[in-house]
Amino acid sequence: MPQIRPALQSEHRTGLTFFKQDSGVSNMPALKIVGSALPNIPWEERPAGSGEVLWRYSANPIIPRDLIPCSNSIFNSAVVPYNGKFAGVFRCDDRSRLQQLHAGFSDDGITWKLNPKRIEFKADTARVKEIQPFEFGYDPRVVWIEDRYYVTWCNGHHGPTIGVAYTKDFKTFRQMENALLPFNRNGVLFPRKINKKYVMLSRPSDNGHTPFGSIYVSESPDMVHWGCHRWVMDPSGGWQSTKVGAGPIPIETSEGWLMIYHGVLTSCNGFVYSMGAALLDLEKPWKVIARTRPYLMSPWTDYECVGDVPNVAFPCAALVDAPSGRLAVYYGAADTTTALAFGKVEEIVEFTKKNSKV
Ligand code: BMA
Numbered sequence: 404m405p406q407i408r409p410a411l412q413s414e415h416r417t418g419l420t421f422f423k424q425d426s427g428v429s430n431m432p433a434l435k436i437v438g439s440a441l442p443n444i445p446w447e448e449r450p451a452g453s454g455e456v457l458w459r460y461s462a463n464p465i466i467p468r469d470l471i472p473c474s475n476s477i478f479n480s481a482v483v484p485y486n487g488k489f490a491g492v493f494r495c496d497d498r499s500r501l502q503q504l505h506a507g508f509s510d511d512g513i514t515w516k517l518n519p520k521r522i523e524f525k526a527d528t529a530r531v532k533e534i535q536p537f538e539f540g541y542d543p544r545v546v547w548i549e550d551r552y553y554v555t556w557c558n559g560h561h562g563p564t565i566g567v568a569y570t571k572d573f574k575t576f577r578q579m580e581n582a583l584l585p586f587n588r589n590g591v592l593f594p595r596k597i598n599k600k601y602v603m604l605s606r607p608s609d610n611g612h613t614p615f616g617s618i619y620v621s622e623s624p625d626m627v628h629w630g631c632h633r634w635v636m637d638p639s640g641g642w643q644s645t646k647v648g649a650g651p652i653p654i655e656t657s658e659g660w661l662m663i664y665h666g667v668l669t670s671c672n673g674f675v676y677s678m679g680a681a682l683l684d685l686e687k688p689w690k691v692i693a694r695t696r697p698y699l700m701s702p703w704t705d706y707e708c709v710g711d712v713p714n715v716a717f718p719c720a721a722l723v724d725a726p727s728g729r730l731a732v733y734y735g736a737a738d739t740t741t742a743l744a745f746g747k748v749e750e751i752v753e754f755t756k757k758n759s760k761v
Contacts, residue, residue: 422725434749435657438725441484445512445722445731447745456754457678457700457732457746460513464706464740466493471505471519473497476711478735481545481651481720482512483552490573491720492543492554493517494735496711502541504556506573512722512731513743524568524578531578534560544719546592546652548601553626555582555590555603562610565590565603567626580627586610589618589648593688594655601626602688604635604649604662612674616646618664620689633689638666639760642677642698645669650678651721651732658752659683659692663718663732666698676715677701678734680755693759699751700744702737710737723748 421437449458468476474495482491489509495517496502507517522540526532538559545554551569554576558566562585568578582590582603589606596602600622608616618635638647643666653660659682668675677698684690702714717735724730728748736742 420725432657434728434752436723436725436728436748437655438723439484440726441722441724441729443487443511444724444729445743446724446729449745455700456751457744459700459704460743460745462513463704463742464736465513465743466515466517466741468710468739470515471495471517473519474517475500476739477517478738478741479542479717479719480507480733480735480741481543481554482507482509482722482733483545483547483720484722485552485573489722490552491515491733492522492545492556492573493741494541494543495521496541496738497521502539504540504543504554506576508573522576524576527568527577527579531580534581535578540566542589542717542719544591544652546594548592548594548596553592555592557588557590560585562586563588563608565605582623582629583621586613588613589650591649591652593660594652597622597686597688600624600631603629604653604688606646606648614645614669616648616667618647618649635683635689636681636691636694639694639696641696642666642668642675642701643679645674650718650734653683653688654721654723654730654748655685656682656748656752658756659685660688661748661752661755663699663721663751665717670714673714674712675702676717678716678718678732680751682752682755691761693756694761695755696758696760699746699754700734704736706740706742707736710739712738716742 480493503521543556564585565582591604593602617637621629622631645667650663679695681694682692720733722731
């Protein structure tokens, strides 16, 4: 496999360090990755002899289903760097099988402590009380934008839609207006404004398990009012033939926004959830530059194939160490546990471009 040489230069942009890499990867020009250094990113090298673009952590799953007393399952969860360590928002389905969100903390990104009590969202404005109390919440994403962490999740409001909240300490969470109408899922914010607007990917759906689904993008001046909705991409063939939905927060690179997403195949044994990647235009993110025809990862292991919902690998977060291009993807395994996979941004970008079907 290609050897990645260390970062050659860096400059500063929008508060983040902007790294330029001489990737050493075949003919690809040096890749820029916008992000911070994360030298303590959880990491394992690709196993000897493996040709996988994403490879699994050897001690998966990292979070067992019964980490806290009330949990039936802990999966499809989101983590971010926090105060030199890590924090996150976790989907915990409880033993009444209600879908709840819990905050969690970790020193190393691998061993997690979750708050045994679910997040109690405080209304950010008086009007937000109208959409409380909490019906259900699942599949959170977390992103730092400007001065706070925003959380988006699939929020119950007479049907699933996109909830939005913010926190600065993962203790107090202030709920804002739902971004969109039901039925919608997989609301994923971009990590910065584009053309002075907040931008969110989402996947309009139905009230059930949704046998269809395309990715759209919407803009907002204030994180409350969303519009200028644009179609991004439909399901395609094979592993992504039934529906697609955005996964982790997109990663900004000089080749476009790297969007890791899930794709669903309907097999004779039900849905199969795999992950792929796409590159979106930096200024017009509804324009797809490239998109993987083969998957990056599909449920192969026991913990992905056996659980409450078999055959699911569902990514909701990715940590990036921009100088090295190292990537750690957090994904839900079989709707039961949380697992970790590793990759290198420049290799995924190159794989996406070389194996693209748009
Ligand atoms: C989707 C979502 C995910 C889940 C997946 C597989 O519709 O509900 O939370 O992981 O189905 O069951």
